[in-house]
Amino acid sequence: MARSFLNAITQNAAHYTPGEQVNETGWIKLNTNESPLPPSPKVFRTLAELVGQGDILRKYSHPLGEPLLSALATHWKLDKAKLMVTNGSDEALALICRATLSAERRAAFPAITYSLYDTLVTNCGAACVKVPMLEKPGLPYAIDLAALESSDAAVIFLANPNAITGEYTPRDAIRRIIATSQKLWVVDEAYNDFAGSEATMLPFVAEHDNLVVTRTFSKTHALAGLRVGYLATANAALMQGFTAHKDSYNEDALATRLAQAALEDTDWHRSILRSVVTGREYLRSELKALGFIVYDSAANYLLAKAPQAMGAAIVVEKLRAYKMLIRHYPGSAFEDCVRISVGSESENAKLIGSLKAILSDK
Template sequence: MVQIHPRIERLQPYAAGTRPDPGIAAIKLNQNESPYPVSPKVEQAIRSSGAELLREYPDSGCGRLRAALSELHGVPAGAILCGNGSSELITLLYKSFLCENDTVAVPDPTFGLYATAAALVGVKIVSVPTDDDFRLEPGKLAEPSPQAIIIANPNAPTGLYVEAEQIERLLNDFRGLVVVDEAYIDFVPEGTSVIGLTKRYSNLIVLRTFSKAYGLSGARIGYAVADERLIAAMAKGRETFSVNAVAQLAAEAALTDPAYTSLTVERINRTHEAFRAALTDTGWRAWPSFTNFLLATPPSDGPTAQEIYQRLLDRHIYVRYFDAPRLSDKLRISIGTDTEMKTLLEALSDAGA
């Protein structure tokens, strides 16, 4: 019998969220996807390329895309590495900079994939509790003396944002690896990315994705920005052709249409605020998140979060329920179209919530 590695035997896989069965008309608000189509420029680029794009191997180095990102962020192309979504890059940075039994400090709660990826390579996660309102003091993550710190900013599943100044204070005091995952940064009004800090702090890695604001979840493409020495190290361990040709083409085209991306973000943010106001009017507590989702607790005199989750599933409305400490009495709800959120509010009323 073939032996399975003990780490794999023990591993609890990351739960990506329930998907509707094929052919089911559903409202899918559980994976923080964009409710709007991709930019017309993306669609046109893919249509124009045709099936011929699939015949040859893609550019392993994502040269054109990195050049476009270099211009966008004002950093050298050599300071950027593209990957098969942020998920590949998270695993890659563990493999590149951490040894077995090293520790990584993360807020509690946060994105579950950080722990799953750590378990794959024998890295230990130290969870540092956020306060009663899920707010994070970045400096507390350094207290366990970890080799690395990961901050999702805004955080998932809470949606709360840490100011760039707080992260810079952490960088001034902590000499280990600091990873800031900015998957949702585009939804923060006047929010400041810390990508510019990678020029001054050689221990900082910033992760970004095309899955959220750009609406390219299905393309699976993200990128890391860091000191060129760190990027070169990560590039050594990366799968040779991990970013396929269609994904590269889609991301390049998306970057040429910033007006469309801004409009999409504005629409989502508007719907977010309207939905949050309507939800709180019915007795829910909803955290003031800066993302394309919100975390909310139903009224205590009605059905539980888990019961509501199931009742919504019965109506083919998909939201996210986490059976985990501090989250089991809450639902995470992605922001869809105005029509979808109205339908959800009606369904919640019918469910007694």
């Protein structure tokens, strides 16, 4: 056996399991919350304009992610110094962990949420405080904001809407708690645009030095493969800390231009939102009719309890025969549930058709 040169933190490292990506055509992927629509046509036009411009690849990219950084500052009416472009919002989350956590400084998050938090926190040598969920009508796995605030942790991670469940926490409730909190609150807004235009905490970044907001181009701009995200904070010392941990050229030159094109096409962005919300409500009513218990969701996915007659694992397995992927979390508190990303109109219809066949054939 090879000798181990790993440090103690890495020897005990946690590993994140990403949703399955298939390397074969013909699959309908409703397992990783990607956009069902393609990116804006302006993204492809920008890409075509860049083809043949050797300099863009020959030179290093801009260390702060220009021209995207300026475009984001204009879009959100925020000073550039309060924004950082990152390689997906996962990188933003990793930088926050590296800059703020240690063996003495733990992180708290809801027991059911984006499982990457656990991995990132553990891999910084810090402990995770997993705050139990509450039961509310329509939401058996609801977030307990007060318990997060009173937890023994220095940093709180709150996905809004929450991952897996789709629960939206009203931003006024978050504002109220942050205003008197001594902790750093990280509000992960990967799915926030789906919850409406009044859902983001970005307008309040300047008011609170204990708030960091992370966002992504992966979902509502249909650019998951490009890996572009960003964070916002008015706390200059925090920003310096994040900068110390980031790669010098963390975002590539093509990505900064393509994401800028996507950001500026607000009509296309709105059409993605409309399509997802319509598809989500179609899936909700069809799944209910098939005997699933479907929980409230403000995101681009639904968590649903599988019908009694057929367990979640079997539903997921049988859908594979139809070349369809949805998500299942064996061994979790919600292993009787499936999580379904909203697809295109035809993908949603195919999913419901296949489920009807599977359930009538049991």
